[in-house]
Amino acid sequence: MPQLETEPTAPDRASGRAAGRISRKHKAIVEAALACAIRDGVQATSVDAIAAQAGVGKQTIYRWWPSKAALYVDVYSEIVGKDVLMPDPGPLTTRLAAFLSKLFRLYRETPAGRILAGLVAAATSDPETRRALQEGLVLGRAELVEGLVGEAVADGTFGGDPAIANEIVVAVVWKRLVMAPDSLDDAFARTLADLALSAAASSPYRTGAAP
Template sequence: MNATDPQPGTTRPHTGRRRNEAAHQAILDAALRLLAESDGTPVTIDAIARTAGVGKQTVYRWWPSKGAVLLDALADRADQAAPAPSTGDLRADLRTFIATTFDGAQRGTTAPALRTLAREAARDPHLAELMQTFTASRRTALRELLTRGRERGELAEDADLDLIVDQVYGLFWYRFLLGHAPLTADIADHLATTLITGNA
């Protein structure tokens, strides 16, 4: 969901100048670029505004906090979130989902951006909330994938799906943020297998 979309149903007559889409985009681009280039040092609003060639006020007008800008910037790129696979084989679907998640997060400039975003969220409650909303949809997708598998009898009736979901994302974030161990397709494969075996 894009935090800056106009509220649906709120048909305001809208007098006055319209939002400058170019400025909007320039801000998101600048934020994303700074997120990607960030060497750990936090991204500042001043820098975003300056990079975007925009007044600081224009940023504050449309986003309630710095975090909201960053999240929006990232969501803008991640919108093509991979659809949950559904081949009828739980292990294969799960493996694909996890591998896609691992891969998407580490592709190109996304990794540093996502890492910086997570770090900002740790301090900015507003951003933390937005991020939870953002990640909730992915968790839901994974949970539905698991539900379908259980209905086909590939998981035990009493398997704790939420726990499986959190094991996947817990592992992902833990390794992604600490970076002490890899998040490869092999790991995805292994993880999918053991999760299913453990809960069959």
């Protein structure tokens, strides 16, 4: 017997309104963090400034994020969505170069590159930022490059270490974001893909990280 739909009860409606308020506050905080980063840069932005921009109390931010860096890792991840970066099927070098080209395009066309560069720079002296990068991007997104390379290893079209390929990509991209962001273009995407895969094919070491 089909189950009839029923009207939500008063507690259900109240719960829905509360969830809506939480969602709106969460969105307002993320948008405020993004606006502050565009205006002042990640390092110069304070949690107080983000709270004022979002129209919420500072403790509301800390309820969802343990630190400013953790918030900006989430902002970066929203801009640089994993699904947006996935390339079409094809040879591994072509796929990795296409992945990097998409990533570099986001760095040129959105604040994502400036946000990540600010986090990388802050991580040199701030343990909290290092921890947020490690948990959110180094470990949290390692499967992107490693997954591409791992597929080729699994089907027998490439022999190499996916973690080494990822390590090379991360090291070079993060360094260039800080030192020479304008160099991250399609031509360099092809160069970096070749470099990372050559290293992965020849290195006896294993390691790990992510863009």
